Amino acid sequence: MQFTPTLTPLTGETLDSLTEKLRVQGEPLFRAKQILDWLYKKRARTWEEMTNLPKPLRAWLAATFDLAPLSLVLNRQSEDVTDKLLLELRDASLIETVIIRAPQEGVGVEHSRKTICISTQVGCAMGCVFCASGLAGLKRDLSAGEIVAQVLQVCYREDARTPRARTELASFDNLVVMGLGEPRANYDELLLALKILNADWGLGVGARRVTISTSGLVPKILRLADEDLGFRLAISLHGATDVVREKIMPVNKAYPLAKLIPAVRAFSEKHGRMVTLEFILIDGINDSLPQAEKLRDIARDLHAHVNLIPYNTVAGLPWKRPSLTRQERFADILRAARISVTLRREKGHEIDAACGQLRLRTEKEREVASAQPPV
Ligand code: SF4
Known part of the structure:
Protein backbone atom coordinates (compact mmCIF):
# COMPACT_ATOMS: atom_id res chain seq x y z
CA MET A 1 0.00 0.00 0.00
CA LEU A 67 13.32 17.13 -5.72
CA ALA A 68 12.26 16.69 -2.08
CA PRO A 69 9.09 14.63 -1.45
CA LEU A 70 8.88 15.74 2.19
CA SER A 71 9.24 18.88 4.26
CA LEU A 72 10.19 19.69 7.83
CA VAL A 73 7.28 20.43 10.18
CA LEU A 74 9.08 20.47 13.52
CA ASN A 75 12.58 19.97 14.86
CA ARG A 76 12.52 19.08 18.55
CA GLN A 77 15.94 19.20 20.12
CA SER A 78 16.56 17.76 23.54
CA GLU A 79 19.24 18.75 26.01
CA ASP A 80 21.15 15.57 25.41
CA VAL A 81 21.57 16.50 21.76
CA THR A 82 18.92 14.27 20.24
CA ASP A 83 16.98 15.91 17.42
CA LYS A 84 13.60 14.59 16.45
CA LEU A 85 12.40 15.77 13.05
CA LEU A 86 8.71 15.60 12.25
CA LEU A 87 8.40 15.41 8.46
CA GLU A 88 5.36 15.82 6.26
CA LEU A 89 4.95 13.82 3.07
CA ARG A 90 3.10 14.96 -0.06
CA ASP A 91 -0.18 13.35 1.10
CA ALA A 92 0.12 15.19 4.46
CA SER A 93 1.15 11.99 6.29
CA LEU A 94 3.63 12.52 9.10
CA ILE A 95 6.78 10.53 9.87
CA GLU A 96 9.69 10.90 12.26
CA THR A 97 13.43 10.91 11.63
CA VAL A 98 15.81 11.16 14.57
CA ILE A 99 19.41 12.35 14.87
CA ILE A 100 21.16 10.89 17.90
CA ARG A 101 24.50 12.43 18.85
CA ALA A 102 26.95 10.69 21.16
CA PRO A 103 29.35 13.38 22.37
CA GLN A 104 32.98 12.24 22.62
CA GLU A 105 35.07 13.25 25.60
CA GLY A 106 37.01 16.46 25.10
CA VAL A 107 35.36 17.52 21.83
CA GLY A 108 32.34 19.70 21.12
CA VAL A 109 28.85 18.48 20.23
CA GLU A 110 29.50 19.31 16.56
CA HIS A 111 32.17 16.58 16.50
CA SER A 112 30.07 13.94 18.27
CA ARG A 113 29.23 10.64 16.60
CA LYS A 114 25.98 10.99 14.74
CA THR A 115 23.41 8.28 14.11
CA ILE A 116 20.36 8.88 11.93
CA CYS A 117 17.26 6.80 12.61
CA ILE A 118 14.81 6.63 9.68
CA SER A 119 11.22 5.41 9.23
CA THR A 120 9.94 2.96 6.63
CA GLN A 121 6.16 3.18 7.07
CA VAL A 122 3.50 5.66 8.14
CA GLY A 123 2.39 3.91 11.33
CA CYS A 124 2.84 0.20 11.83
CA ALA A 125 0.70 -2.93 11.63
CA MET A 126 2.69 -5.08 14.05
CA GLY A 127 0.69 -4.06 17.12
CA CYS A 128 3.41 -4.19 19.81
CA VAL A 129 1.40 -3.14 22.85
CA PHE A 130 3.97 -0.70 24.27
CA CYS A 131 4.60 1.24 21.06
CA ALA A 132 3.26 4.64 20.01
CA SER A 133 4.07 4.02 16.32
CA GLY A 134 1.58 1.20 16.07
CA LEU A 135 -1.20 2.80 18.13
CA ALA A 136 -3.18 4.04 15.13
CA GLY A 137 -2.24 1.08 12.93
CA LEU A 138 -0.61 1.21 9.51
CA LYS A 139 -1.50 4.01 7.13
CA ARG A 140 0.85 3.14 4.28
CA ASP A 141 4.34 2.08 3.23
CA LEU A 142 6.96 4.67 2.33
CA SER A 143 8.40 4.63 -1.17
CA ALA A 144 12.16 4.24 -1.64
CA GLY A 145 12.29 7.93 -2.61
CA GLU A 146 10.65 8.94 0.68
CA ILE A 147 13.04 6.75 2.68
CA VAL A 148 16.12 8.25 0.96
CA ALA A 149 14.73 11.79 1.27
CA GLN A 150 14.73 11.52 5.08
CA VAL A 151 18.52 11.22 5.07
CA LEU A 152 18.85 14.18 2.69
CA GLN A 153 16.54 16.20 4.93
CA VAL A 154 18.98 15.68 7.79
CA CYS A 155 21.74 16.96 5.50
CA TYR A 156 19.66 19.99 4.47
CA ARG A 157 18.66 20.99 7.94
CA GLU A 158 22.28 21.30 9.01
CA ASP A 159 21.88 24.85 7.85
CA ALA A 160 24.79 25.82 5.66
CA ARG A 161 25.29 28.39 2.97
CA THR A 162 27.39 26.47 0.47
CA PRO A 163 27.10 22.93 -0.90
CA ARG A 164 30.61 22.22 0.43
CA ALA A 165 29.69 23.31 3.93
CA ARG A 166 26.51 21.24 3.69
CA THR A 167 28.50 18.15 2.81
CA GLU A 168 30.93 18.66 5.68
CA LEU A 169 28.25 19.41 8.24
CA ALA A 170 25.97 16.63 7.15
CA SER A 171 28.40 13.77 7.61
CA PHE A 172 27.07 11.07 9.87
CA ASP A 173 28.48 7.85 11.24
CA ASN A 174 25.64 5.37 11.28
CA LEU A 175 22.21 4.88 9.82
CA VAL A 176 19.64 2.80 11.68
CA VAL A 177 16.34 1.68 10.20
CA MET A 178 14.37 1.65 13.45
CA GLY A 179 11.89 4.52 13.19
CA LEU A 180 8.20 4.24 12.44
CA GLY A 181 7.14 0.92 10.94
CA GLU A 182 8.41 -2.63 10.60
CA PRO A 183 11.24 -2.28 8.02
CA ARG A 184 10.91 -5.87 6.78
CA ALA A 185 7.21 -5.34 6.02
CA ASN A 186 8.28 -2.83 3.34
CA TYR A 187 11.23 -4.92 2.18
CA ASP A 188 11.51 -4.10 -1.53
CA GLU A 189 11.27 -0.32 -1.16
CA LEU A 190 13.67 -0.39 1.79
CA LEU A 191 16.24 -2.44 -0.12
CA LEU A 192 16.00 -0.10 -3.11
CA ALA A 193 16.46 2.91 -0.81
CA LEU A 194 19.48 1.33 0.87
CA LYS A 195 21.04 0.52 -2.50
CA ILE A 196 20.61 4.19 -3.52
CA LEU A 197 22.11 5.37 -0.22
CA ASN A 198 24.97 2.88 -0.58
CA ALA A 199 25.81 3.56 -4.26
CA ASP A 200 28.90 5.60 -5.16
CA TRP A 201 26.67 7.82 -7.32
CA GLY A 202 24.31 8.15 -4.29
CA LEU A 203 25.28 9.05 -0.73
CA GLY A 204 27.98 6.35 -0.52
CA VAL A 205 26.87 5.10 2.93
CA GLY A 206 28.82 1.88 3.58
CA ALA A 207 26.66 -1.19 4.32
CA ARG A 208 28.54 -1.74 7.58
CA ARG A 209 27.24 1.61 8.80
CA VAL A 210 23.62 0.57 8.24
CA THR A 211 21.60 -1.40 10.79
CA ILE A 212 18.17 -2.74 9.92
CA SER A 213 15.93 -3.68 12.80
CA THR A 214 13.03 -6.10 12.80
CA SER A 215 10.43 -7.24 15.28
CA GLY A 216 11.07 -10.79 14.04
CA LEU A 217 9.68 -11.45 10.56
CA VAL A 218 11.63 -14.67 10.07
CA PRO A 219 11.23 -15.11 6.26
CA LYS A 220 12.51 -11.55 5.71
CA ILE A 221 15.51 -12.14 8.00
CA LEU A 222 16.40 -15.18 5.90
CA ARG A 223 15.91 -13.15 2.72
CA LEU A 224 18.19 -10.40 4.02
CA ALA A 225 20.81 -13.03 4.85
CA ASP A 226 20.89 -13.85 1.13
CA GLU A 227 21.54 -10.24 0.05
CA ASP A 228 25.09 -9.45 -1.01
CA LEU A 229 25.24 -6.11 0.76
CA GLY A 230 26.29 -6.82 4.32
CA PHE A 231 23.96 -4.65 6.36
CA ARG A 232 23.86 -5.08 10.11
CA LEU A 233 20.89 -6.70 11.82
CA ALA A 234 19.10 -5.71 15.04
CA ILE A 235 16.28 -7.76 16.54
CA SER A 236 13.62 -6.04 18.63
CA LEU A 237 13.43 -8.88 21.14
CA HIS A 238 11.82 -7.23 24.20
CA GLY A 239 10.95 -10.61 25.74
CA ALA A 240 13.34 -13.48 26.47
CA THR A 241 10.65 -16.18 26.63
CA ASP A 242 7.66 -16.85 24.39
CA VAL A 243 5.25 -16.22 27.28
CA VAL A 244 6.54 -12.70 27.90
CA ARG A 245 7.22 -11.84 24.25
CA GLU A 246 3.78 -12.98 23.13
CA LYS A 247 2.16 -10.75 25.76
CA ILE A 248 3.66 -7.61 24.24
CA MET A 249 4.52 -8.53 20.62
CA PRO A 250 1.84 -10.29 18.53
CA VAL A 251 4.48 -11.21 15.91
CA ASN A 252 5.73 -13.85 18.35
CA LYS A 253 2.64 -15.98 17.67
CA ALA A 254 3.68 -16.50 14.05
CA TYR A 255 7.42 -16.49 14.71
CA PRO A 256 8.19 -17.74 18.23
CA LEU A 257 11.74 -17.86 19.58
CA ALA A 258 12.23 -21.40 18.27
CA LYS A 259 11.92 -19.99 14.73
CA LEU A 260 13.44 -16.57 15.32
CA ILE A 261 16.72 -17.62 16.95
CA PRO A 262 17.81 -20.05 14.19
CA ALA A 263 17.05 -17.35 11.56
CA VAL A 264 19.20 -14.83 13.42
CA ARG A 265 21.96 -17.42 13.74
CA ALA A 266 21.77 -18.10 9.99
CA PHE A 267 22.15 -14.37 9.30
CA SER A 268 25.15 -13.86 11.56
CA GLU A 269 26.89 -17.02 10.32
CA LYS A 270 26.44 -15.93 6.71
CA HIS A 271 27.68 -12.38 7.20
CA GLY A 272 30.03 -12.84 10.16
CA ARG A 273 28.47 -9.84 11.85
CA MET A 274 27.53 -9.42 15.48
CA VAL A 275 23.76 -9.05 15.73
CA THR A 276 22.21 -6.62 18.24
CA LEU A 277 19.33 -7.64 20.48
CA GLU A 278 17.20 -4.62 21.38
CA PHE A 279 15.41 -5.02 24.70
CA ILE A 280 13.08 -2.29 25.97
CA LEU A 281 12.88 -2.63 29.76
CA ILE A 282 9.27 -2.29 30.94
CA ASP A 283 8.49 -2.26 34.63
CA GLY A 284 6.87 -5.49 35.83
CA ILE A 285 6.65 -6.93 32.31
CA ASN A 286 10.08 -8.08 31.16
CA ASP A 287 12.52 -6.70 33.73
CA SER A 288 12.68 -9.67 36.12
CA LEU A 289 15.94 -11.44 36.90
CA PRO A 290 14.74 -14.73 35.26
CA GLN A 291 14.15 -12.68 32.07
CA ALA A 292 17.69 -11.30 32.36
CA GLU A 293 19.04 -14.84 32.72
CA LYS A 294 17.13 -16.06 29.65
CA LEU A 295 18.31 -13.03 27.67
CA ARG A 296 21.88 -13.76 28.78
CA ASP A 297 21.56 -17.31 27.44
CA ILE A 298 20.14 -16.16 24.09
CA ALA A 299 22.84 -13.50 23.70
CA ARG A 300 25.58 -15.99 24.56
CA ASP A 301 24.20 -18.51 22.09
CA LEU A 302 24.05 -15.92 19.28
CA HIS A 303 27.26 -14.03 20.27
CA ALA A 304 25.02 -10.99 20.18
CA HIS A 305 25.34 -7.50 21.61
CA VAL A 306 22.47 -6.49 23.91
CA ASN A 307 21.07 -2.97 23.92
CA LEU A 308 18.91 -2.34 27.00
CA ILE A 309 16.54 0.60 26.56
CA PRO A 310 14.55 1.87 29.56
CA TYR A 311 10.96 2.38 28.37
CA ASN A 312 9.90 5.89 27.35
CA THR A 313 6.38 6.53 28.61
CA VAL A 314 3.70 6.90 25.95
CA ALA A 315 0.64 9.04 26.70
CA GLY A 316 -2.43 6.78 26.97
CA LEU A 317 -0.46 3.58 27.62
CA PRO A 318 -0.05 2.12 31.12
CA TRP A 319 3.60 0.97 30.87
CA LYS A 320 6.45 2.46 32.90
CA ARG A 321 10.21 2.25 32.93
CA PRO A 322 11.82 0.27 35.81
CA SER A 323 13.77 2.06 38.56
CA LEU A 324 17.47 2.73 37.97
CA THR A 325 18.36 0.05 40.53
CA ARG A 326 16.24 -2.52 38.72
CA GLN A 327 17.72 -1.54 35.35
CA GLU A 328 21.26 -1.93 36.72
CA ARG A 329 20.45 -5.26 38.36
CA PHE A 330 19.13 -6.56 35.06
CA ALA A 331 22.24 -5.35 33.20
CA ASP A 332 24.54 -6.84 35.85
CA ILE A 333 23.30 -10.37 35.07
CA LEU A 334 24.49 -9.89 31.48
CA ARG A 335 27.72 -8.13 32.44
CA ALA A 336 28.61 -10.94 34.86
CA ALA A 337 28.44 -13.37 31.93
CA ARG A 338 30.69 -11.05 29.84
CA ILE A 339 27.91 -10.35 27.39
CA SER A 340 28.51 -7.15 25.41
CA VAL A 341 25.76 -4.91 26.79
CA THR A 342 24.81 -1.24 26.80
CA LEU A 343 22.20 0.24 29.08
CA ARG A 344 20.95 3.29 27.24
CA ARG A 345 20.90 6.48 29.23
CA GLU A 346 18.48 9.33 28.55
CA LYS A 347 18.37 10.29 24.91
CA GLY A 348 15.50 12.60 24.20
CA HIS A 349 13.14 11.46 26.98
CA GLU A 350 11.70 14.95 27.24
CA ILE A 351 10.86 15.40 23.54
CA ASP A 352 8.29 12.68 23.00
CA ALA A 353 11.18 10.27 22.70
CA ALA A 354 9.14 7.11 22.27
CA CYS A 355 9.11 6.32 18.59
CA GLY A 356 5.96 7.67 16.92
CA GLN A 357 4.81 9.81 19.84
CA LEU A 358 5.53 13.19 18.29
CA ARG A 359 3.67 12.17 15.14
CA LEU A 360 0.71 10.89 17.11
CA ARG A 361 0.41 14.05 19.18
CA THR A 362 0.67 16.31 16.13
CA GLU A 363 -1.97 14.29 14.26
CA LYS A 364 -4.33 14.62 17.24
CA GLU A 365 -3.72 18.39 17.39
CA ARG A 366 -4.47 18.62 13.66
CA GLU A 367 -7.70 16.64 14.10
CA VAL A 368 -8.80 18.95 16.91
CA ALA A 369 -7.89 22.05 14.86
CA SER A 370 -9.81 20.84 11.80
CA ALA A 371 -12.88 20.06 13.96
CA GLN A 372 -12.97 23.65 15.30
CA PRO A 373 -15.58 25.88 13.60
CA PRO A 374 -13.90 28.73 11.63
CA VAL A 375 -13.83 32.09 13.49
S1 SF4 B 1 7.88 -1.66 18.07
FE1 SF4 B 1 8.39 -1.52 15.88
S2 SF4 B 1 7.33 -3.31 15.00
FE2 SF4 B 1 6.40 -2.99 17.01
S3 SF4 B 1 4.58 -1.67 16.61
FE3 SF4 B 1 6.34 -0.31 17.11
S4 SF4 B 1 7.23 0.25 15.12
FE4 SF4 B 1 5.94 -1.56 14.79
Missing part, protein backbone atom coordinates in the same frame (compact mmCIF):
# COMPACT_ATOMS: atom_id res chain seq x y z
CA GLN A 2 1.69 3.15 -1.25
CA PHE A 3 0.76 6.70 -2.17
CA THR A 4 1.10 7.65 -5.87
CA PRO A 5 2.33 11.24 -6.06
CA THR A 6 1.87 13.57 -9.05
CA LEU A 7 5.62 13.97 -9.43
CA THR A 8 8.05 11.05 -9.03
CA PRO A 9 10.57 11.59 -6.20
CA LEU A 10 14.03 12.02 -7.75
CA THR A 11 15.42 10.35 -4.62
CA GLY A 12 13.77 7.08 -5.72
CA GLU A 13 15.72 6.90 -9.00
CA THR A 14 18.80 4.76 -9.53
CA LEU A 15 21.49 5.71 -12.02
CA ASP A 16 20.07 3.07 -14.39
CA SER A 17 16.42 4.11 -14.08
CA LEU A 18 17.23 7.80 -14.56
CA THR A 19 19.49 7.03 -17.54
CA GLU A 20 16.62 5.13 -19.14
CA LYS A 21 14.19 8.00 -18.61
CA LEU A 22 16.67 10.44 -20.15
CA ARG A 23 17.22 8.10 -23.10
CA VAL A 24 13.47 8.03 -23.77
CA GLN A 25 13.51 11.82 -23.60
CA GLY A 26 16.33 11.98 -26.20
CA GLU A 27 18.82 13.45 -23.72
CA PRO A 28 22.52 12.50 -23.56
CA LEU A 29 22.94 9.65 -21.09
CA PHE A 30 25.80 11.29 -19.15
CA ARG A 31 23.26 13.79 -17.82
CA ALA A 32 21.94 11.16 -15.37
CA LYS A 33 25.24 11.15 -13.45
CA GLN A 34 25.34 14.97 -13.50
CA ILE A 35 21.82 15.19 -12.07
CA LEU A 36 22.54 12.67 -9.29
CA ASP A 37 25.77 14.50 -8.49
CA TRP A 38 23.76 17.67 -7.93
CA LEU A 39 21.37 15.79 -5.68
CA TYR A 40 23.75 13.71 -3.56
CA LYS A 41 27.19 15.28 -3.80
CA LYS A 42 26.43 18.98 -4.09
CA ARG A 43 23.11 18.70 -2.20
CA ALA A 44 21.27 21.07 -4.55
CA ARG A 45 17.88 22.10 -3.23
CA THR A 46 16.51 23.72 -6.36
CA TRP A 47 16.64 22.91 -10.07
CA GLU A 48 18.10 26.39 -10.73
CA GLU A 49 21.24 25.45 -8.79
CA MET A 50 22.03 22.77 -11.42
CA THR A 51 23.83 25.26 -13.60
CA ASN A 52 25.58 22.82 -15.94
CA LEU A 53 22.23 21.44 -17.18
CA PRO A 54 20.54 23.12 -20.16
CA LYS A 55 17.45 25.15 -19.26
CA PRO A 56 15.00 22.96 -21.28
CA LEU A 57 16.28 19.88 -19.43
CA ARG A 58 15.85 21.61 -16.08
CA ALA A 59 12.29 22.53 -17.09
CA TRP A 60 11.55 18.87 -17.99
CA LEU A 61 13.06 17.70 -14.71
CA ALA A 62 10.96 20.16 -12.73
CA ALA A 63 7.80 18.98 -14.53
CA THR A 64 8.65 15.30 -13.99
CA PHE A 65 10.40 14.90 -10.65
CA ASP A 66 9.95 16.01 -7.08
